[in-house]
Amino acid sequence: MSNNHILVIEDDLQISQFLQSSLKANGYHTLCAHTIAEGKRLLSANKPALLILDLNLPDGDGRELISYVRLNSDIPILVLSARQAEQEKVDCFNDGADDYLAKPFGVNELLARVKVALKRTAMMSLRDDxxxxxxxxxxxxxxxxxxxxxxxxxxxxxxxxxxxxxxxxxxxxxxxxxxxxxxxxxxxxxxxxxxxxxxxxxxxxxxxxxxxxxxxxxxxxxxxxxxx
Amino acid sequence: MSNNHILVIEDDLQISQFLQSSLKANGYHTLCAHTIAEGKRLLSANKPALLILDLNLPDGDGRELISYVRLNSDIPILVLSARQAEQEKVDCFNDGADDYLAKPFGVNELLARVKVALKRTAMMSLRDDxxxxxxxxxxxxxxxxxxxxxxxxxxxxxxxxxxxxxxxxxxxxxxxxxxxxxxxxxxxxxxxxxxxxxxxxxxxxxxxxxxxxxxxxxxxxxxxxxxx
DNA sequence: GGCTGGGTGTATCAATCACATAAACAAAAT
DNA sequence: ATTTTGTTTATGTGATTGATACACCCAGCC
The missing domain is CATH 1.10.10.10 (Winged helix-like DNA-binding domain superfamily/Winged helix DNA-binding domain)
Structure with missing residues (x-):
C-alpha cells in the first residue's frame, strides 16, 4: 500500500540536500527527484506519504504535476516556491495543493507543516482493523x-x-x-x-x-x- | 452534527468585518466573536465547520484556545497573526492548528486556504458535493x-x-x-x-x-x- | 375555423458499448 | 510444485445510445 516516505522534488541541489537532511534528522524517510519526469516515476514506484514540490523545475511547471497527481491520489502536496505572488498560491490550491510555503522559509515551520499534513492523513486513514x-x-x-x-x-x-x-x-x-x-x-x-x-x-x-x-x-x- | 458555519474570532473590528464580508461573498455562513470567552460559547453552541482565529485577543492568548478546542474537536483551525516569528508558528502547529497565516495576507489566499481545509473535512466525512x-x-x-x-x-x-x-x-x-x-x-x-x-x-x-x-x-x- | 411551421416531447427499433464470464496457457511468484 | 497472475480470444447479455418517425402545442395567418 502507501509507503511512509516523503518525496522531495526540488532541482536546487543545495536546498534539496538541506531538506533531506532536516527531514531525516526528524525521523522521516525521504526520496528525492530533481525533475518532473523523475518525480512521476518515483511517485508511482514508491507511493510516498507526502510530496514536497518546488514549483520551479527544469522540465516543466510544477503545477502541471499537481494536477497530474490529483488524477489518482489524495496524497498531501506541500508546494515550495520562490515567488510570493498571491495568484500563484491560489492557483496551486485550486489545482489541489494542500499547503504553500514561500521561500525563504524556516525549516522548523516546514517541519511543523509536514507534521500537520501527515497527522491529518493518519487521522483520515485511522481505519478499523x-x-x-x-x-x-x-x-x-x-x-x-x-x-x-x-x-x-x-x-x-x-x-x-x-x-x-x-x-x-x-x-x-x-x-x-x-x-x-x-x-x-x-x-x-x-x-x-x-x-x-x-x-x-x-x-x-x-x-x-x-x-x-x-x-x-x-x-x-x-x-x-x-x-x- | 456539525454545522456549516465558519467562526471568526478576531478582536480588530475592521479586519473582522472584512473577513466576514469576504467569506459571505463566497457563499459561507459566518459567526463572529471578539474574545476567547465569546468564542468558546459560540463553539459549543454552534459547532462550526471551521475556525479562523486571531492570536492576539483581549482576554488571553489564542494558543490557549487552540489546545482547548483540541480537547474535544477535530475542527480545522486557521490561525491569523500579526507576528511573523517562526517559533510562534511552530508552537501553534504543535498545539493543533491546521494552518497559519501571517498578516498582512491577501483575501484570496485566505479563501483558498479555507476552501482546502473544508474540502479536506468533506473528504474525511465522505459526504462531498x-x-x-x-x-x-x-x-x-x-x-x-x-x-x-x-x-x-x-x-x-x-x-x-x-x-x-x-x-x-x-x-x-x-x-x-x-x-x-x-x-x-x-x-x-x-x-x-x-x-x-x-x-x-x-x-x-x-x-x-x-x-x-x-x-x-x-x-x-x-x-x-x-x-x- | 383550418392551415402552416417551428420548437418540442416521445415511442420504437437497431447499433453499439460495457460488462461478466469462460477458457487456455505462459510467466511469475511462493 | 503449486498457486497466482498476465495476457489473449471469444461469447453472451443487458444497458445505453443514436436514428427515425410521429404526435403535440401554440403562434400567426389566410
Missing amino acids: VYHVGELTIDTINSTVLLNEQPVHLTPIEFKLLFILVTKPGKVFTHRQLLTDVWGAEYVDDTHYLRIHMGRLRARLEKTPATPRYILTEAGIGYRLTAT | VYHVGELTIDTINSTVLLNEQPVHLTPIEFKLLFILVTKPGKVFTHRQLLTDVWGAEYVDDTHYLRIHMGRLRARLEKTPATPRYILTEAGIGYRLTAT
Missing part, C-alpha cells in the same frame, strides 16, 4: 476474510481490491483509482484486469455472482461495496 | 441520485446533464452549452439529442413528466433546473 459488511468479516491485520464465520481464501490482488473497497463502504472507486492503487499508474487503461479479478472475487464472496450483494458495479465509473 | 433540490439529492462524487430517499439510476449522459444543471440551479443553460459539454463541440446543432435525453431524465425524475417540476424547458434557449 476489522470490518463487517453483511455476512462478511474482513480482518485487515491478518488479511483474512470470513463469510458466515467460514474463512474464505483470497489471493493478494483479490484482497487488495476488497481492502480498498471496504475502507469506504458505499463509496464508488473509479476504475482509474483501483487500477493505479493495485497495479500501478501505467495500467490505467486495462479495465479488463479489473473485470477479471472482480469476477474472481465475486466467485469467492457471492452466493450468486450474477446478482452480487456486496461488490456492485457502477457502469462506466467503477465499483463499490454495499454500504452497511 | 451533495446538492439538494426539492426531493432530489444529487451526490456528484459518488454519482448517485436520490428521489425521496430512494436511489434513482441514471445513465452516464443523464447524470452529466443533471450535473451541469444542478451546479447552478435556476440558471438557464443553452442548448449549445449543454451539447458541447456533454457531447463535444461538433454536436452543437444536434438539439434533438438533448430533447431525447432530457426526456429520459424526466421519465426518471418526474412523477408527471408532462408537467415537469425539476427540469424546465426554456423554449428556443435551453433548459434549467428549478431554483430551490
